[in-house]
Amino acid sequence: MSKKWTATLRLPKSTFPARPLPQLKEQYVKRSADDYYEWQKSNRPVDDQFILHDGPPYANGNLHVGHALNKILKDMILRVQIQQGRQVEYVPGWDCHGLPIELKAIEKSDGKQLSAIETRKVARNLATNTVLKQMKSFRSYGVMGDWDRRWTTMDAAYEIRQLRLFQKMVKKGLIYRRYKPVYWSPSSKSALAEAELEYRDDHVSSAAWVRFPIDESWRTHSPLAPLAESASPATRLYAVIWTTTPWTLPANQAIAVHDDLEYVIVESNGMAYLVAASRVESFLAKVPGKVSSVTIQGRQLKGLKYTNPAQGKAGRPQPIIHADFVSADSGTGLVHLAPGHGFDDYEICRGLGLPITAPINNEGVFTQEAYPDDPSRLTTAPSVIDGASQAVIDLLGQDILASEKYQHKYPYDWRTKRPVVIRATEQWFADVAFIKDEALAALENVRFVPDSGKNRLSSFVKGRSEWCISRQRAWGVPIPALYDSNGAAIVSEEIVGHIIGVIQERGINAWYMDELDDPAWIPTDLHGRGYSRGTDTMDVWFDSGSSWSMMPGQANVYLEGTDQHRGWFQSSLLTRIAAGAVEGSDFVKGAPFKQLITHGFTLDQEGKKMSKSLGNVMEPHQVMDGTLLPPMKLKGKAAQGPPQYDALGADALRLWAASSDYTRDVVISVPVLSAIHTALVKYRTIIKMLVGSMHESARSAPLSATDHVAIVQLQDTMQEVEVAFANHEFYKGFNAINRWVNNDFSAFYLEALKDRLYCGDGGGVLEPILNGFLRMLAPMTPSLVEEAWDHRPNWLKQDTAALHPLQQLYNEPLVKASRLTLDLDTVRSDIPVLMTVHAAIKAGLERARSDKVLGQSLQSSVILAVPDEAATVKTVLDRYAQELDAMFVVSSVDINAPVDGQAAWKYEHEFEAGNGHMGTATVLPPRDVKCPRCWRYIAPVEDQLCGRCEDVVGETKV
Numbered sequence: 001m002s003k004k005w006t007a008t009l010r011l012p013k014s015t016f017p018a019r020p021l022p023q024l025k026e027q028y029v030k031r032s033a034d035d036y037y038e039w040q041k042s043n044r045p046v047d048d049q050f051i052l053h054d055g056p057p058y059a060n061g062n063l064h065v066g067h068a069l070n071k072i073l074k075d076m077i078l079r080v081q082i083q084q085g086r087q088v089e090y091v092p093g094w095d096c097h098g099l100p101i102e103l104k105a106i107e108k109s110d111g112k113q114l115s116a117i118e119t120r121k122v123a124r125n126l127a128t129n130t131v132l133k134q135m136k137s138f139r140s141y142g143v144m145g146d147w148d149r150r151w152t153t154m155d156a157a158y159e160i161r162q163l164r165l166f167q168k169m170v171k172k173g174l175i176y177r178r179y180k181p182v183y184w185s186p187s188s189k190s191a192l193a194e195a196e197l198e199y200r201d202d203h204v205s206s207a208a209w210v211r212f213p214i215d216e217s218w219r220t221h222s223p224l225a226p227l228a229e230s231a232s233p234a235t236r237l238y239a240v241i242w243t244t245t246p247w248t249l250p251a252n253q254a255i256a257v258h259d260d261l262e263y264v265i266v267e268s269n270g271m272a273y274l275v276a277a278s279r280v281e282s283f284l285a286k287v288p289g290k291v292s293s294v295t296i297q298g299r300q301l302k303g304l305k306y307t308n309p310a311q312g313k314a315g316r317p318q319p320i321i322h323a324d325f326v327s328a329d330s331g332t333g334l335v336h337l338a339p340g341h342g343f344d345d346y347e348i349c350r351g352l353g354l355p356i357t358a359p360i361n362n363e364g365v366f367t368q369e370a371y372p373d374d375p376s377r378l379t380t381a382p383s384v385i386d387g388a389s390q391a392v393i394d395l396l397g398q399d400i401l402a403s404e405k406y407q408h409k410y411p412y413d414w415r416t417k418r419p420v421v422i423r424a425t426e427q428w429f430a431d432v433a434f435i436k437d438e439a440l441a442a443l444e445n446v447r448f449v450p451d452s453g454k455n456r457l458s459s460f461v462k463g464r465s466e467w468c469i470s471r472q473r474a475w476g477v478p479i480p481a482l483y484d485s486n487g488a489a490i491v492s493e494e495i496v497g498h499i500i501g502v503i504q505e506r507g508i509n510a511w512y513m514d515e516l517d518d519p520a521w522i523p524t525d526l527h528g529r530g531y532s533r534g535t536d537t538m539d540v541w542f543d544s545g546s547s548w549s550m551m552p553g554q555a556n557v558y559l560e561g562t563d564q565h566r567g568w569f570q571s572s573l574l575t576r577i578a579a580g581a582v583e584g585s586d587f588v589k590g591a592p593f594k595q596l597i598t599h600g601f602t603l604d605q606e607g608k609k610m611s612k613s614l615g616n617v618m619e620p621h622q623v624m625d626g627t628l629l630p631p632m633k634l635k636g637k638a639a640q641g642p643p644q645y646d647a648l649g650a651d652a653l654r655l656w657a658a659s660s661d662y663t664r665d666v667v668i669s670v671p672v673l674s675a676i677h678t679a680l681v682k683y684r685t686i687i688k689m690l691v692g693s694m695h696e697s698a699r700s701a702p703l704s705a706t707d708h709v710a711i712v713q714l715q716d717t718m719q720e721v722e723v724a725f726a727n728h729e730f731y732k733g734f735n736a737i738n739r740w741v742n743n744d745f746s747a748f749y750l751e752a753l754k755d756r757l758y759c760g761d762g763g764g765v766l767e768p769i770l771n772g773f774l775r776m777l778a779p780m781t782p783s784l785v786e787e788a789w790d791h792r793p794n795w796l797k798q799d800t801a802a803l804h805p806l807q808q809l810y811n812e813p814l815v816k817a818s819r820l821t822l823d824l825d826t827v828r829s830d831i832p833v834l835m836t837v838h839a840a841i842k843a844g845l846e847r848a849r850s851d852k853v854l855g856q857s858l859q860s861s862v863i864l865a866v867p868d869e870a871a872t873v874k875t876v877l878d879r880y881a882q883e884l885d886a887m888f889v890v891s892s893v894d895i896n897a898p899v900d901g902q903a904a905w906k907y908e909h910e911f912e913a914g915n916g917h918m919g920t921a922t923v924l925p926p927r928d929v930k931c932p933r934c935w936r937y938i939a940p941v942e943d944q945l946c947g948r949c950e951d952v953v954g955e956t957k958v
């Protein structure tokens with residue numbers, strides 16, 4: 001094209017940069033997040049509020065992409081609600097108490113022994129600084145919220161609300177103290193809740209087959225008479241058990257069999273061993289012997305007594321009893337019961353009045369009670385998580401028939417990554433059994449995303465009867481109870497109320513600073529009776545689970561990782577149901593959430609869960625600054641200096657989150673991020689073209705049929721995206737947008753529009769398309785939307801009525817109804833026919849290009865042959881006949897015209913015409929010559945403008 005014609009074209013002019021300008025990133029993030037949140041508070045109705053309650057992240061370190069996924073999903077949900085016309089409320093929170101922060105505080109002491117108050121001071125400073133650091137990171141992701149009202153579980157007001165909740169549960173009788181087994185972490189020296197455990201499959205234990213001598217009275221036990229008659233006086237009868245925790249043997253109080261199992265006697269080296277018939281083969285593999293003909297039913301063994309060699313001379317006759325949990329498929333069919341170290345053991349032994357002992361200390365080291373005959377044999381042994389089982393095996397000597405290393409699944413402390421044990425201690429518990437049915441009923445009114453979340457949460461609630469809420473740490477909220485001189489605990493609504501009053505007056509640290517028997521903490525009616533305060537703190541799940549108390553009613557959404565089914569979701573549900581049992585009629589009962597949404601874990605390229613121990617953790621800033629991607633290739637020369645990266649900012653991180661099916665585990669890797677960057681760069685390219693090509697004159701220009709098609713395609717995509725976003729399925733919306741970008745807009749409308757846009761009247765529907773496109777992108781990439789609006793053409797900036805895309809309602813009309821000249825429903829039904837014919841023409845054009853007879857598609861004409869039987873298709877094509885050439889980007893289209901048999905070349909491609917009939921698209925050389933301005937082959941004479949271009953150029957000259 002000659003320069004004189006180039007000057008007459010309407011070529012795109014845009015200030016929109018190919019990549020975000022580093023100096024403006026923070027400005028766009030602030031405007032699209034902080035400023036936007038404040039805007040919606042004033043411009044969306046307060047009586048239609050949507051509350052997303054924050055599951056508080058833990059304030060103990062740097063953020064990883066899992067945190068980013070969580071916060072961005074929440075942010076997108078809120079932005080969708082604003083687009084639908086609702087006001088949103090999101091107040092970010094942080095979980096600040098607990099062991100990990102306390103351990104960090106201790107580490108900072110450089111070996112100095114810290115007092116409780118010193119530990120709390122250092123821990124508070126650590127948590128405070130981490131909150132500020134994490135908040136800065138969250139805000140850099142474009143996450144909006146009421147950051148100035150942020151809350152933490154260590155806020156004084158929060159702690160008082162938590163203690164008030166505890167008081168209500170005390171009033172209802174749901175709080176009690178009991179000596180019973182709990183999960184105990186020797187490495188943390190504290191009780192743990194189930195939610196604080198993680199299970200490893202590679203734990204190795206010292207398993208042992210142990211014999212227990214049965215009292216000689218077995219000889220007069222009638223079911224064993226055949227054995228007594230054949231055995232010599234020197235024969236000893238033993239019960240044989242198999243255990244993976246030999247360290248629990250000093251706490252043994254009974255042996256369990258099953259009434260319905262059959263047991264046999266194995267004779268070996270003059271001894272008789274009692275084992276289940278179903279386990280004989282595995283036992284003989286360890287202890288060779290002969291199986292006696294004597295068989296006994298489990299119920300016939302009850303009444304026998306045995307002694308425990310691990311108790312030495314202090315051993316006393318102990319019972320053989322029935323237990324339903326005894327299995328014929330494992331061990332020996334006899335189970336050693338240590339009620340101080342097992343939940344099932346505890347329940348059955350407590351019912352029989354048997355002693356509950358657990359002779360280990362807080363560090364998991366044996367106490368003198370473990371082996372009174374010679375205490376040092378065990379007290380000098382390693383802790384029970386570091387090899388104490390071997391010490392017990394050595395102690396028992398010949399009573400260990402066999403031992404081996406055994407790999408199996410075992411619980412670990414999720415913070416210290418060290419094994420836990422089951423240990424009976426005095427702990428505080430919440431009675432879950434009392435509120436369980438009401439909690440499960442409340443879940444019936446909750447929407448779960450994904451649906452499987454309901455069964456998961458329900459199963460955890462069903463599996464609990466009580467909740468151990470006490471911890472033996474300094475950094476937390478104290479359990480407001482008193483203890484007498486013998487250590488017996490007392491708690492009541494009045495005592496808790498009195499303690500809360502003192503905390504409000506003196507501050508919570510006074511609980512740890514004042515003398516334990518300071519009378520100010522003791523209600524007046526208990527003075528002089530030897531009461532003092534305790535040192536236990538509350539489980540951090542009780543801390544964070546109390547956060548619903550900040551809301552007047554239910555939250556619309558709780559959203560966290562799937563691990564919170566047994567953590568925060570559960571503690572929030574249980575504490576609210578418990579409070580509802582006490583509150584008055586104005587309290588909205590039920591779950592604290594109307595919707596409960598869960599996301600999976602983040603995985604690396606190999607599908608491994610990200611963790612610090614594996615070294616595969618990815619930090620969000622690596623995604624935002626592009627350092628995870630290969631350097632950009634510079635045109636024509638190698639990169640000089642440090643590598644140059646595509647730093648696409650928060651949008652890249654957010655688009656990754658949006659594109660992910662978060663209902664399962666989410667992979668983040670270089671290939672995944674490369675695809676995200678490609679999509680984001682394409683969005684920027686489209687926006688640059690749109691804002692650079694929009695003309696004010698297009699607002700009054702007539703809409704072509706192709707414009708109507710584009711509007712329908714956009715509206716249908718927006719509706720699909722709306723449904724996906726409303727269902728929180730952002731990845732489906734992301735896919736729908738990309739399909740529209742690639743197929744409907746880029747490959748169809750933009751190609752069809754270019755001639756009119758650059759060479760004609762500059763019409764089209766680019767402004768509505770920009771608005772619709774930005775509305776769809778707004779929840780996912782708000783910074784990009786802000787940047788695009790900043791670079792809108794000057795004439796649009798001067799239009800005070802033009803509303804910012806972030807402020808537009810999603811379903812506001814894109815085009816005034818008065819501008820439409822075609823019925824959109826008719827156009828919608830016509831589009832499949834048009835696209836089918838378009839595909840056939842493109843196939844013919846590709847064949848022509850392959851044979852190198854064609855360059856641009858405008859170098860062709862098309863004849864469409866439609867059989868009479870395909871009247872519907874013919875009607876549709878006739879309806880758009882005047883625009884088919886522009887729509888299909890060829891120089892002419894004729895319907896059912898004769899094909900020139902003398903054409904230099906032709907390519908035919910069939911298309912479906914309905915009812916089993918086929919039409920044909922024939923691609924031929926153009927009939928006329930090339931217009932030097934628009935390049936369409938419709939000019940009458942070589943180097944002469946076509947009629948349309950003559951008119952446009954004439955208008956330009958005038």
